[in-house]
Amino acid sequence: MRKTIIAGNWKMNKTNAEAVEMLTELKGLVAGIENVGIVIGAPFTALSDAVRAVEGSNIEIAAENVYPKESGAYTGEVSPLMLKSIGVKYVILGHSERREYFHESDEFINEKVKAVLAAGMLPILCIGEKLEDRESGRTAEVTETQIRGGLKGLTAEEAAKVVVAYEPVWAIGTGKTATPEMAQETHRQVRDVLVSMFGEAVAEEMTIQYGGSMKPENAVELLAQKDIDGGLIGGASLKAASFAEIVKAGK
Numbered sequence: 001m002r003k004t005i006i007a008g009n010w011k012m013n014k015t016n017a018e019a020v021e022m023l024t025e026l027k028g029l030v031a032g033i034e035n036v037g038i039v040i041g042a043p044f045t046a047l048s049d050a051v052r053a054v055e056g057s058n059i060e061i062a063a064e065n066v067y068p069k070e071s072g073a074y075t076g077e078v079s080p081l082m083l084k085s086i087g088v089k090y091v092i093l094g095h096s097e098r099r100e101y102f103h104e105s106d107e108f109i110n111e112k113v114k115a116v117l118a119a120g121m122l123p124i125l126c127i128g129e130k131l132e133d134r135e136s137g138r139t140a141e142v143t144e145t146q147i148r149g150g151l152k153g154l155t156a157e158e159a160a161k162v163v164v165a166y167e168p169v170w171a172i173g174t175g176k177t178a179t180p181e182m183a184q185e186t187h188r189q190v191r192d193v194l195v196s197m198f199g200e201a202v203a204e205e206m207t208i209q210y211g212g213s214m215k216p217e218n219a220v221e222l223l224a225q226k227d228i229d230g231g232l233i234g235g236a237s238l239k240a241a242s243f244a245e246i247v248k249a250g251k
Helices: 016-030 044-053 080-085 096-101 106-118 131-135 139-150 180-198 200-205 219-223 240-249
Strands: 004-009 036-042 059-063 090-093 122-127 163-166 208-210 230-233
Touching: 004 090, 004 163, 004 240, 016 036, 016 044, 016 059, 016 240, 036 044, 036 090, 044 059, 080 106, 090 106, 106 122, 106 139, 122 139, 131 139, 139 180, 163 180, 180 200, 180 208, 180 219, 219 230, 219 240, 230 240
Parallel strands: 004 036, 004 230, 036 059, 059 090, 090 122, 122 163, 163 208, 208 230
Antiparallel strands: none
């Protein structure tokens, strides 16, 4: 049975002190929840303190990006081994903001996926279409291209460790949300692509999160859909109470 994972993505928010304060509060709110994976993606500067803050709890920490080399002359970058060494478990890759603002290609994201797996961490691979893609009927085409590009060259065993996050770009931070039926349709299409790449057994076990403005008000309905296995949460992950509500909806 595939795992439900609720992951927060703080983006460029929270100082170390703010991160520790929020995580300390969150620990109490989600204590005892065992059937939902709980992940918080924090900025690089807060990762060490975040890992220490959740030690012994049911919360895991994710980085929001990585550079796909072990070391070298890459000023300002952070390697997978650096993240692994401080206790990071997940790495968010291919987010629409990385694709748009930093012009990351599927090929570069694929390098990162492989580097994260090689370091013993778990990638959260983000995919999703823009509004013009949705309106022109290209959602399935765009998401398939991103999946095939991001997971190119992986074995079925490696792919089984990847979490896929479907984020319709037009629904991130806009307040717009795909209806549960729209989200389910795309999640089913995504899983069908995974079946074609890695076989039905692996695809049926892979977690596919929804990441388009999921919040406490719509989480239960979205998570009730057959192929929606959790959420990648932006704004609603910045407050412990709202994020905890979404985690509880994942039960």
